[in-house]
Amino acid sequence: MSSKERESPLVKKSVSLAAEKFLLNYILYAVLAGIIVCFACLNSNFLTVNNILNNFDKYAYLLVCACGTTIVLCGGGFDLSTGGVLAALTVLGGEIMVNTRSISLGIAAMILGGLLIGLINGILIVKFNLVPFLETIAMGYVVRGLAQYYTQSLTISGLPSAFVDFAWNRFLGIPALICVGIVVFALMVYVLHHTGYGRKIFAVGGNRKASYITGINDKQISVSIYAVNGLLIGIGAAMAMAKSSVARATTGTSLQMYCTAVAVIGGTSLKGGHGNLFGTLLGVAIYSLIISGLNAVGVDAFWQEIMTGAIIIFAAMIDSYKTRNNA
Numbered sequence: 551m552s553s554k555e556r557e558s559p560l561v562k563k564s565v566s567l568a569a570e571k572f573l574l575n576y577i578l579y580a581v582l583a584g585i586i587v588c589f590a591c592l593n594s595n596f597l598t599v600n601n602i603l604n605n606f607d608k609y610a611y612l613l614v615c616a617c618g619t620t621i622v623l624c625g626g627g628f629d630l631s632t633g634g635v636l637a638a639l640t641v642l643g644g645e646i647m648v649n650t651r652s653i654s655l656g657i658a659a660m661i662l663g664g665l666l667i668g669l670i671n672g673i674l675i676v677k678f679n680l681v682p683f684l685e686t687i688a689m690g691y692v693v694r695g696l697a698q699y700y701t702q703s704l705t706i707s708g709l710p711s712a713f714v715d716f717a718w719n720r721f722l723g724i725p726a727l728i729c730v731g732i733v734v735f736a737l738m739v740y741v742l743h744h745t746g747y748g749r750k751i752f753a754v755g756g757n758r759k760a761s762y763i764t765g766i767n768d769k770q771i772s773v774s775i776y777a778v779n780g781l782l783i784g785i786g787a788a789m790a791m792a793k794s795s796v797a798r799a800t801t802g803t804s805l806q807m808y809c810t811a812v813a814v815i816g817g818t819s820l821k822g823g824h825g826n827l828f829g830t831l832l833g834v835a836i837y838s839l840i841i842s843g844l845n846a847v848g849v850d851a852f853w854q855e856i857m858t859g860a861i862i863i864f865a866a867m868i869d870s871y872k873t874r875n876n877a
Contacts, residue, residue: 577868582815582836582861589843596846602839603725609838610731611789612808613831617738618779618786619809620830624742625775626755626822628682631671632783633805634690637798638697639663639787644706644797653713661784667693668780672773690806697799706797717792727789734785739827741778751775756823804855811858812837814865821869837861 590596615632622629639660647656671689675682719726742748753761754771762768791797814820815836816829837858844854 579832579836581864582840586836586839586843589839589846593843593846596839596843601842603728605838605842606728606731606835607725608793609834610725610727611786611793612805612812612838613731613834614734614782614789615786615805616809616812616830616834617735617827618782619806620813620816620818620825620827621738621742621751622775622779623810623813623818623820623822624755624825625751625771626758627675627772627775628820629671629686629776629779630683630806630810631667631686631690631693632779632809633802634692634694635664635667635780635783636787636790636805637801637803638667638693639784640791640797640801641697641701641706641799643788644709644791645700647710647713648706648708651710653710656713657788660787661781664780664782664784664787665777666780668777668783669773671780672776675776676769676772694799701799703799707795709791709795709797713792714795717789717795727793730785730789734782735827735831738782742827747771747774752823752825754822804858807858807862808837811862811865814862814869819869820866 586597595601615636619629619632642663643656643660646659647653650656667689671686674680674689675685716726721729742751750761750766750771753764753766754768758768761771790801794801812833813825813830815833816826816831818825818829840857841854844857
């Protein structure tokens, strides 16, 4: 048998694996892109610049919160308290702004409050070895419940006009909240992908024992990712409240699932150690366009929830298969 004949099966297997890896990495994007193209064909105004900017403006706070979710997942954690924490923080910030008329004090309270809740999440999970899935769900219920008790489920209105007006301003034709989202996103990209701290997050998420052996304080990193996530939720809470001009304890009931969906769509592994914030940005863009398209063609809200769940399941299946095959 000649050398070419012996190499042929190996070459074919290599090509097959490469094709399979490419398909796994991009099939989800292709499917979602196809859905968007269908919406564009049904509505000629769907992909206009103005419509796209309006969609991204509506979901700018989602990008900020999803960055936090991505960081937690990359570090091997899981946080399902996002919606409840955001709702509680809007109540906290809204109440302070209404009573003091201080925008800076209200925003600071939301950011610091988010940081504190994130720290508590991280400490409870690491110190007491609680399951992140259960602990964060419970925390979301606790803080949302406290917010509902405080407000008696009433809406807080009368926020400072300057705070609300900011959300509707534009800079160089770009909505202000998109600008805020881009700045926060760029900062998180630098932190996660270009610093030693970011490399430690991936190391801990990929293999906690190995990272500990190499001298990384895995417990400290694990606590910190929840703290960073809480801080970002605080920023997202301020953005969401400014856009809606009110604070409600019922805000963001499914936010944690949306954040998880766009992170997984973007290629972040649910098993930790792998993720990309640029993928999360793409996930937010795709998700916002799909929801906009569903609204444009008059699809009921419950079908939107079904599609969100289906996307998560599909993306999770791809992630699981990639992990098993080291794709």
